[in-house]
Amino acid sequence: MKVARLGVITGAFAALCVLSACGQGGSDTAAPPEAPEATTEAAAPAEAAPEAGPAEAAAPAVGAIVLAVTDAAGNAMSGDPARGARIFRQCATCHATDAGVNNVGPSLHGLFGRTAGTVPNFRYSQANQSSGIVWSDAELFRYLEAPQRVVPGTNMAFNGLRDPQQRADVIAYLKQFSE
Template sequence: MKTRLLLLCALALAACSKGADNGSTNEAAVPAAPDKAFAALTGDAAAGEAAFVQCRLCHTVEPGKNLIGPSLHQVVGRKAGSLPGFTYSTAMKNSGITWTGEQLYRFLAAPAKTVPGTRMAFAGLKDPQRRADLIAYLETK
C-alpha cells in the first residue's frame, strides 16, 4: 500500500513538471457561458468531501497552506491565479476567471481545455454529480 501511494505521488509530481510554464501562452481560457447541466444539479457537500479525497494529493482547504497546488480555502468567488504565496502559471494568472460554481464545474471537467497552459495535471472529473458535490463542499470551506 505504501509503495502504491509513493508511486502515485511520484507520478503526480512528474506530471506537474511536464509542460512547465515558459511564461507565455497563445491560447486564452474558455469564456464563461451559462451551464445548464450545472444549473440542473444540486450538490451535496458531504458527498463532495468524499470526492475531495482525490484532490488532497495536491490541494488542501486549510487557509494559507499551499501544497503542489494552491489552497482551495475560500476558492469560490476568488479570482483565478490570485492567491498570495502560490506561483501560478501565466495561463492561470491571465485567464480572467473568477471561480464561480459554474466556472469550477467547467474547469473540473477538463482543466487543460478550460485554461490552456495550466500546470494542473489532473485530467478532469467526468461525473457531473461528483463535480457538483465537490463544488458544494468547496463552498463550505
C-alpha cells in the same frame, strides 16, 4: 484526507446541533397534546413546526445544496458536500482547504468569488494567472471537467471529473470553506 474528514465531522456536528435544536422545539410543541381539548389544538403546532423551526431551515446545509449550475437539460443541479468530501480525496493530494496552506496546488479556502491565480505565495502558471476566471459554481463546473482544455497550459496535472454529479458534489463541498 484529514481536512476532508474534518469537514465531515464539522458537518456531523452541525447535524447534531440541528437535532438538539429540533429536540428543544419538539418539547415545546409536545406540550399542547396534554391540554384537555387537545384534538383540534394539537394539529396546529404540528403544522406550525416546519416553518417555525430553525432546525428545518438549517437542514439542507447538511444534505445536498442547490448550485448556480444547470445540467444538460437546463435544470438547477444540487451537490452533496458529504459525497464531495470523498471525491475531494483526489484533489487533496495537491490541495488543502485551510487558508494559507499551499501544497502542489494553491489553497482552495475562500475560492468562490476569487480571481484565478491570486492566492498569495503560490507560484501559478502564466496560463492560470491570465485566464481571467472568477471562480463561481458555473466556472468551477466547467473547469473541473477538463482543466487543461479550459486553461490550456495550466500546471494542474489532473484530467478532470467527467461525471457532472461528481463535479457538483465537489463544488458543494468546497463551498463549506468559503465565507
